Amino acid sequence: MKQITTLLQSFANISDRDSAYFISKLKKVELRKKEVLLTKGKTEDYLSFVEEGTLRLFIPKIENDVTFGFVFKNSFVSAYDSFLTQTPSEYSIETLTPTILWRLSFDDLEDIYQNTMIGNEIGRKNAESLFLLKSKRELSLLNNTPEERYLNLFHERPELIKQIPLKYIASYIGVTPQALSRIRKRIY
Numbered sequence: 001m002k003q004i005t006t007l008l009q010s011f012a013n014i015s016d017r018d019s020a021y022f023i024s025k026l027k028k029v030e031l032r033k034k035e036v037l038l039t040k041g042k043t044e045d046y047l048s049f050v051e052e053g054t055l056r057l058f059i060p061k062i063e064n065d066v067t068f069g070f071v072f073k074n075s076f077v078s079a080y081d082s083f084l085t086q087t088p089s090e091y092s093i094e095t096l097t098p099t100i101l102w103r104l105s106f107d108d109l110e111d112i113y114q115n116t117m118i119g120n121e122i123g124r125k126n127a128e129s130l131f132l133l134k135s136k137r138e139l140s141l142l143n144n145t146p147e148e149r150y151l152n153l154f155h156e157r158p159e160l161i162k163q164i165p166l167k168y169i170a171s172y173i174g175v176t177p178q179a180l181s182r183i184r185k186r187i188y
Contacts, residue, residue, distance in 0.1 A: 003074055004049050004102060008122060018116040025108040029101045037077075037093040037101075044082035044089055046103040047126075050075050053099025054163050058171070059091045067171040068137070070096075070160060077101070080130055096164060141174060147183050149173040 004023060008014050014022075026049070031037065038044055040060055050073050057069035057079070068091070071077040082089035083106060104112075112119040140149050150173050154161055160169060170180035 003051060007049070007074060012118050012121045012125065014118045014122070018118045021116050022104075022112055022119070022122075025104055025112060026102040027104075029103055031095045031099045031101065033095055033097055035095045035099075037095065038079050038082075038089055040090060040092045041088050043086055044079035045106055047076055047078045047080070047083060047106075047109060048101040048103045050077055051100040051102060053101075054096040054159075055093055055099060056096055056164070056168055057091055057093050058168075064167075065171065067168045069133075070157075070164065070168075070172070072157075072159065076126060076130075080127075096168075146173050146175045146179065147186070150180065150183050151187070 055071045059066040079089040170177045
């Protein structure tokens with residue numbers, strides 16, 4: 001819970017009362033490796049804080065899934081667009097490692113917005129943070145070569161290279177596993 005309190009404090013100066021109210025709404029969930037958290041076509045009901053673990057966001061395809069995001073401990077994970085609109089998700093989320101989540105339902109988040117002084121500010125700052133990550137990724141796909149995207153990923157998120165299968169990293173930077181292998185040979 002300390003990790004969640006620290007994260008909330010990073011968004012805003014939250015009172016002990018508001019922090020306790022927020023935390024009282026959370027439900028702990030433990031998941032195994034390769035467990036699906038959300039299936040494409042289902043509505044996202046939760047905003048989850050990752051206490052421990054690594055997850056990937058992907059669009060399932062018949063031959064090769066398209067991985068477009070990774071989430072690590074001390075971060076929030078959600079099919080946030082589905083969560084906000086309460087409509088079916090266009091993508092899936094699965095764990096890559098054993099994972100511990102603290103989940104907050106849509107209704108409980110709405111309750112937090114109504115009954116705390118700081119809820120709306122935390123929600124806004126979390127949404128801004130997610131937007132900036134998404135924008136950075138889109139700009140990288142448009143402006144950088146696959147090799148530059150791999151190097152940026154390696155420097156910004158070295159834990160990715162150690163924890164995540166190369167086929168998912170290849171998909172994330174927009175290349176085939178074979179092309180990633182060639183990139184890695186050139187670099188190393």
